[in-house]
Every structure is written in C-alpha cells, then in structure tokens.
Amino acid sequence: MIENFNRFVLANIGALLDGLWVTTYVCFWAFLLAVVLGLIACLIRMRLPYVRVVAIAYIEFCRATPILVQLLWVNYVWPEVFGFPQTVTGAGIIALALQSSGYLAETFRAGFEGLPKGQREAALAVGMSRWRIVSRIEAPQVALVVAPLVINQLAVVVKSSTLVSIIAISDLMYQGLKIVNQWYEPIEVLTTIALAYFVFLFAISRIANYAYVHFQTKFGIASSQ
Numbered sequence: 308m309i310e311n312f313n314r315f316v317l318a319n320i321g322a323l324l325d326g327l328w329v330t331t332y333v334c335f336w337a338f339l340l341a342v343v344l345g346l347i348a349c350l351i352r353m354r355l356p357y358v359r360v361v362a363i364a365y366i367e368f369c370r371a372t373p374i375l376v377q378l379l380w381v382n383y384v385w386p387e388v389f390g391f392p393q394t395v396t397g398a399g400i401i402a403l404a405l406q407s408s409g410y411l412a413e414t415f416r417a418g419f420e421g422l423p424k425g426q427r428e429a430a431l432a433v434g435m436s437r438w439r440i441v442s443r444i445e446a447p448q449v450a451l452v453v454a455p456l457v458i459n460q461l462a463v464v465v466k467s468s469t470l471v472s473i474i475a476i477s478d479l480m481y482q483g484l485k486i487v488n489q490w491y492e493p494i495e496v497l498t499t500i501a502l503a504y505f506v507f508l509f510a511i512s513r514i515a516n517y518a519y520v521h522f523q524t525k526f527g528i529a530s531s532q
Contacts, residue, residue, distance in 0.1 A: 312495045319486050319496075326482030327503060330468055333396060333478060337403035338464045342457070344404060345411030350441070352412070353419060362412075369409025374467045377402040382474045399471035406467070407460050414456045418449035451522060458515040462508055469504075479503060 316323070352362035372380075382398035385391060392398045422445055430440045472481035483500040487493045 322482045326479035330478040337400045340404035341407035344408035348412040349415040366409045399476045418453040
C-alpha cells in the first residue's frame with residue numbers, strides 16, 4: 308500500500324496539485340459569476356414586473372437542468388450559436404455558474420421577502436433611490452440571513468466541479484483519472500482525491516463559519532437572537 312502510494316501519488320504530486328489549482332480557479336470564478344447572475348435574476352423577478360417572466364424562466368431552467376447536460380450544452384452548443392466560450396475552462400465556469408445562479412436567485416429572493424416592508428417604505432419616504440435602498444439597507448441584512456445557504460451552494464459548486472473533467476478540463480479529478488487510466492491502480496489515487504476534496508470543503512466550511520460569526524457579532528445580529 309505504501310509502495311503504491313509513493314509510486315502513483317507522490318510520484319505524480321505535481322500533476323495533482325496542478326489539478327487542484329484548476330479546480331480552485333474554476334470553482335472561484337463559477338461561484339462569483341453565480342452570485343452575480345443570481346442576484347440580477349432575483350432583482351429582476353422582484354422589481355421589474357414587465358420582464359419578470361424572463362427571470363422566472365431563467366431560474367427554473369437553471370434549476371431543472373442537470374449539470375452534466377449544462378456542461379455539454381455550454382461547451383458544444385454555445386460556441387456555435389453565440390461564439391463563446393472559446394475554451395473548455397470558460398465553458399466549465401459558465402455551466403457551473405448557470406445551475407447555481409438559479410438556486411441562489413431563489414435564496415436571495417427569500418431573504419429580500421423576509422425583510423420588514425416598513426424599512427423600504429420609510430426609505431422611499433425620505434427620498435432614497437431604489438438602488439441606494441438595495442445597497443445600503445436591504446443587501447447587508449439579506450447577506451447575513453442567507454449566508455449559510457450561499458456557503459452551502461459553494462460546496463455544491465465544488466462537488467459539481469468534479470464533472471468538468473468530462474469536457475477535458477484538467478482539474479483534480481481529470482488528473483487523478485489520467486493516472487488511474489495509465490496504471491490501473493485506483494485505490495491510492497482515488498482515495499487521495501477523496502481526501503483532498505474533503506479537506507478542501509472542510510476548510511471552506513470552517514473559514515465561512517468564522518466569517519459568518521464575526522459579521523454577526525460585528526453587526527449585532529447574534530445578540531438580538
């Protein structure tokens with residue numbers, strides 16, 4: 308077992324670390340894009356009645372379509388129809404972002420709808436613009452309320468990213484499967500990959516929990532509950 312670990316894992320540690328970096332890169336940008344798209348879709352659905360049906364259709368499509376289908380669709384169809392993305396990495400980022408943005412849009416909507424309506428009415432009464440109301444009053448409160456669900460969606464993005472190897476993105480799973488297919492010794496390699504994802508997600512969870520508690524304390528949310 309140790310000999311195989313040294314031969315198949317340690318001997319290829321450089322490739323595995325490169326794959327881990329690609330996984331981190333794809334997940335970071337996919338999640339960031341998902342937050343932006345989800346917030347835009349949420350605000351359109353809530354505040355722009357004339358195009359609300361478009362936002363609803365977008366949200367339901369993103370939530371109802373399997374991530375594997377989205378990956379293949381974005382990678383093979385979008386370049387022919389829209390002219391982008393030009394790389395498989397870009398396709399992976401967009402596909403992961405699309406699915407998560409649908410769930411995040413509903414998460415954000417629940418957060419906004421949970422706010423007391425009197426706050427918005429009072430802000431409008433004193434002459435605040437709609438954008439300032441969202442950015443100064445509503446968004447900070449919603450961010451604290453929905454933070455646990457948003458972090459959970461980040462974990463979903465990381466887990467779903469294991470599928471991007473299907474479109475030849477050289478992430479951690481792709482590098483691991485490449486080693487397995489070369490030597491046909493899956494135990495040590497796949498176990499290492501499983502542990503790497505566990506540590507990655509555990510670290511994200513701990514950091515996010517620390518930040519959440521810190522901001523709760525800073526804004527006095529914890530003491531009011």
